[in-house]
Amino acid sequence: MPSIKSKLLRGTMKSVKPIITGMNIPDQRKGMDLLRYIHPLPKAVAIRPAEADCPLKGQWAMPEDAVAGKAILYTHGGAYVSGSPSTHEPLIARLAQSTKIPVMAYEYRLAPEHPYPAALEDALAAFDYLLEKGYAESDIALCGDSAGGGLTLALALKLRDLGRPLPGALVLISPWTDLTESGGTHYTKSGDDPLLSSEGLRETALLYAGDEDLHNPYISPLYGDFTGLPPVLIHVGTNEVLLDDSRKLATRMDACGVDVDIDIYEGMWHVWHMFDVPEARAAMRKIQWFLCTQLEVGGMKKRTVRPGAKYRHFKGKEYRVLYLARHSETLEELVVYQQLYGEMGVWVRPLDMFLETVERNGITVKRFTYIGGCDEL
Secondary structure (H helix, E strand, O other), X not given: OOOHHHHHHXXXXXXXXXXXXXOOHHHHHHHHHXXXXXXOOOOOEEEEEOOOOOOOOEEEEEEOOXXXXXXXXXXXXXXXXXXXXXXXXXXXXHHHHHHOOOEEEEOOOOOOOOOOOHHHHHHHHHHHHHHHOOOXXXXXXXXXXXXXXXXXXXXXXXXXXXXXXXXXXXXXXXXXXXXXXXXXXXXXXXXXXXXXXXXXXXXXXHHHHOOOOOOOOOOOHHHOOOOOOOOEEEEXXXXXXXXXXXXXXXXXXXXXXXXXEEEEEOOOOOOHHHOOOHHHXXXXXXXXXXXXXXXXXXXXXXXXXXXXXXXXEOOOOEEEEXXXXXXXXXXXXXXXXXXXXXXXXXXXXXOHHHHOEEEEOOEEEEOEEEEXXXXXX
């Protein structure tokens, strides 16, 4: 259930939605500029301009005790017509703070002045810049929200199609991946979404695509072939018109053999990660765990849960995994396990409980530690 704070905030946003969605593009850009003032930035993160040799305007979010040799390339949202690294400073800074990974956010050219393929060309230039700075492809994670999530995925497809090495992971936050608006939630969720208007998105989609077909996978990545892409984490809320974009995307990625994990947050709206609500902090913790395991930060690695194996919880109790499954609707991976104490009941819990780490007495430890072989159940 959504927290009381998020319910109150969502109600406030819905009350001003008619004003926001009715703005022209110059006013949208001015409104987006106000986002940087939503929350104070973490003191442990420094915002500094990109180096002079960067081909694009951009900025780094540098956390204290930053991990060496790793980087996140962040692509901001704004329906391809507004937004900048500055508008997304609160989200970018919290991402750097939670992962301890430097985040590079860049400005890409906006429509209608610069329609496709300008933004994709800029995304490719930003990725190449990180390579020139000495980062290896596998040590770079791509992350983006909304239109930036779609552009992030388009960049990964472009790199793959060029036969180039791919980044280590992708994080897509409320991604806009289908500019044709084929998803039913554009209609069923229009009254629930406190931020986005499908009518407004249709207008900006045409401005961005220019003379190109909206089904072009570099414009609407949902229609691409995802074979060979690196692991992907998708976040989306149930109160988004873009909900079906993410559902369809996860299903199609899974069919292409991509290691994809989709988290659907009940009652959440478009890019709630920007706001100071408990659900945003929970979502950021999941992103932190995903990126740190995929990029192997601090020795963290993605572990495999094996059916039949025994595990000990960090508080001492022991469990045995019965089997693994995917939730039929959310595609969330689940583990079915048996308690090896008391009533020996069988429970279903998210798989990441067996994979993630927790802080205990100031030390990071695994929540569940493997202790036994896959013996007969």
